[in-house]
Amino acid sequence: MRTIHADKITEVVADLCMNANYHLGDDIYQALQDFRAKEESPVAIELLEQCIKNAQIAHEDEVPICQDTGFAVFFVEMGDQVTIDGNLTEAISKGVAKGYTDGYLRKSIVEDPLRRKNTGDNTPPIIWTDMIPGDGFKITIAPKGGGSENMSEVKMLKPSDGEEGVKDFVVDRIKRSGANPCPPVIVGVGIGGTYDKCAWLSKKALLREIGSKHPDPYYAAMEDELLERINKLGIGPQGLGGRTTALAVFIEAHPCHIASLPAAVNVQCHAARHKSVEL
Amino acid sequence: MDAEIKCITPPLTDETVESLKAGDRVSITGVIYSARDAAHKRLVDLIAAGEELPIDIKGQVIYFMGPSPAKPGQPIGSAGPTTSYRMDAYSPTLHEHGLKGGIGKGARGPEVVEAMKKYKGVYFTATGGAAALISKSIKKAEIVAYEDLGAEAIRRLEVEDFRCIVAQDCQGGNLYETGVAEYRRD
Numbered sequence: 274m275r276t277i278h279a280d281k282i283t284e285v286v287a288d289l290c291m292n293a294n295y296h297l298g299d300d301i302y303q304a305l306q307d308f309r310a311k312e313e314s315p316v317a318i319e320l321l322e323q324c325i326k327n328a329q330i331a332h333e334d335e336v337p338i339c340q341d342t343g344f345a346v347f348f349v350e351m352g353d354q355v356t357i358d359g360n361l362t363e364a365i366s367k368g369v370a371k372g373y374t375d376g377y378l379r380k381s382i383v384e385d386p387l388r389r390k391n392t393g394d395n396t397p398p399i400i401w402t403d404m405i406p407g408d409g410f411k412i413t414i415a416p417k418g419g420g421s422e423n424m425s426e427v428k429m430l431k432p433s434d435g436e437e438g439v440k441d442f443v444v445d446r447i448k449r450s451g452a453n454p455c456p457p458v459i460v461g462v463g464i465g466g467t468y469d470k471c472a473w474l475s476k477k478a479l480l481r482e483i484g485s486k487h488p489d490p491y492y493a494a495m496e497d498e499l500l501e502r503i504n505k506l507g508i509g510p511q512g513l514g515g516r517t518t519a520l521a522v523f524i525e526a527h528p529c530h531i532a533s534l535p536a537a538v539n540v541q542c543h544a545a546r547h548k549s550v551e552l
Numbered sequence: 553m554d555a556e557i558k559c560i561t562p563p564l565t566d567e568t569v570e571s572l573k574a575g576d577r578v579s580i581t582g583v584i585y586s587a588r589d590a591a592h593k594r595l596v597d598l599i600a601a602g603e604e605l606p607i608d609i610k611g612q613v614i615y616f617m618g619p620s621p622a623k624p625g626q627p628i629g630s631a632g633p634t635t636s637y638r639m640d641a642y643s644p645t646l647h648e649h650g651l652k653g654g655i656g657k658g659a660r661g662p663e664v665v666e667a668m669k670k671y672k673g674v675y676f677t678a679t680g681g682a683a684a685l686i687s688k689s690i691k692k693a694e695i696v697a698y699e700d701l702g703a704e705a706i707r708r709l710e711v712e713d714f715r716c717i718v719a720q721d722c723q724g725g726n727l728y729e730t731g732v733a734e735y736r737r738d
Contacts, residue, residue, distance in 0.1 A: 314735055316575075324681060327685040330688070336626075336629065336630050338630070338683065338684060339630060339632055339683045341634070341683075378621075379629070379630075379703050381703070420635040420680065451659060451732075452658040452659055452677075452680075453635050453658040454635075505738070507732045509735055511657060511679060512732065513719070513731040513732075515735050
């Protein structure tokens with residue numbers, strides 16, 4: 274067994290909160306430039322250039338890419354040969370409070386959805402933990418903004434709706450979202466599992482690197498087709514018209530019940546932030 | 553950027569609002585106010601109760617924005633627009649009481665479009681997610697109401713060359729519709 278100190282996790286999480294919010298991933302930065310080169314609308318070109326310049330400023334000045342520094346969502350992969358000398362949830366939560374306070378990040382969490390009093394330190398985080406074999410420990414933060422999260426949806430399709438039903442649902446969801454989620458977006462799609470698992474898959478899908486191919490050629494082809502269909506919608510950056518509506522579509526599929534075909538879309542704005550650390 | 557840029561300074565007159573058309577590039581210099589969901593609710597509740605507002609909104613422009621905290625030496629943190637449709641329930645009442653403009657991201661609903669036609673209002677879009685870049689055009693920020701709301705407090709912002717695009721104008725012009733129609737491929 275390997276022991277990881279809870280204080281170490283807190284320290285690492287505080288850094289992750291800041292790094293993820295200040296430094297846009299190279300893959301997204303590159304994708305913005307690639308789509309800028311292909312864009313035809315003059316307004317869209319201006320807006321994409323602003324996004325690129327914004328990422329440069331945030332990186333150099335170490336300030337948030339977007340003022341909405343998000344709900345702190347974590348994916349933890351913890352080996353079954355690892356113990357923590359403390360409470361994992363508490364350690365991460367303390368790291369979030371420290372990172373969001375010391376890093377001048379916005380506190381966007383209210384303690385009750387209806388009574389809406391701000392918790393003041395952006396806690397609690399949302400933590401998804403997977404047990405894996407071995408003594409590895411990997412923690413990923415994916416701060417999630419409210420504007421794009423609000424455009425997300427789960428739909429319980431019928432098995433007879435099939436592939437076409439899923440694809441139409443995904444494209445329609447992006448069409449109805451219009452300018453709201455800050456396009457160009459990254460589209461996370463969950464297919465299968467249960468109602469809850471499907472939503473989780475669509476969020477997990479957003480962690481993939483832009484440019485990476487789905488390992489299953491069937492889904493890789495579906496991702497390409499969906500990206501093409503979405504970029505034909507004409508929504509464009511900020512919904513003002515253009516060819517660049519989505520930078521990528523990522524699908525995660527899972528076994529499901531003989532009666533079900535759950536599908537979920539988790540929409541991610543162009544300030545697509547995620548960072549990982551292995552301990 | 554070759555497009556002509558219209559320079560404006562609030563308070564805006566009806567004539568200025570009428571001269572702004574969907575698609576126009578605008579540079580704002582002067583004072584604007586920031587407010588988002590919670591502050592809008594309070595303003596509209598005060599109007600409903602017949603009480604005075606903490607700021608004079610006549611001719612003014614409200615930026616739908618809640619900034620990240622300022623680092624030492626900065627006037628404000630990152631400061632991009634939030635999604636505007638959440639303010640649709642409140643904006644018509646504010647336009648009725650003299651508000652001239654809103655700045656946000658995403659299209660406004662029919663109730664706001666009607667209010668902008670009736671009371672001469674205009675809706676601008678700033679670039680969502682370009683919050684670090686936009687903060688460079690904000691020279692001074694001070695909380696003028698609802699400090700308890702934190703990021704959602706109302707702030708008086710002194711801006712210089714704050715770049716926006718007219719998204720929806722007081723004649724019903726709508727760049728979200730015309731812009732997308734131009735690039736849609738069925």
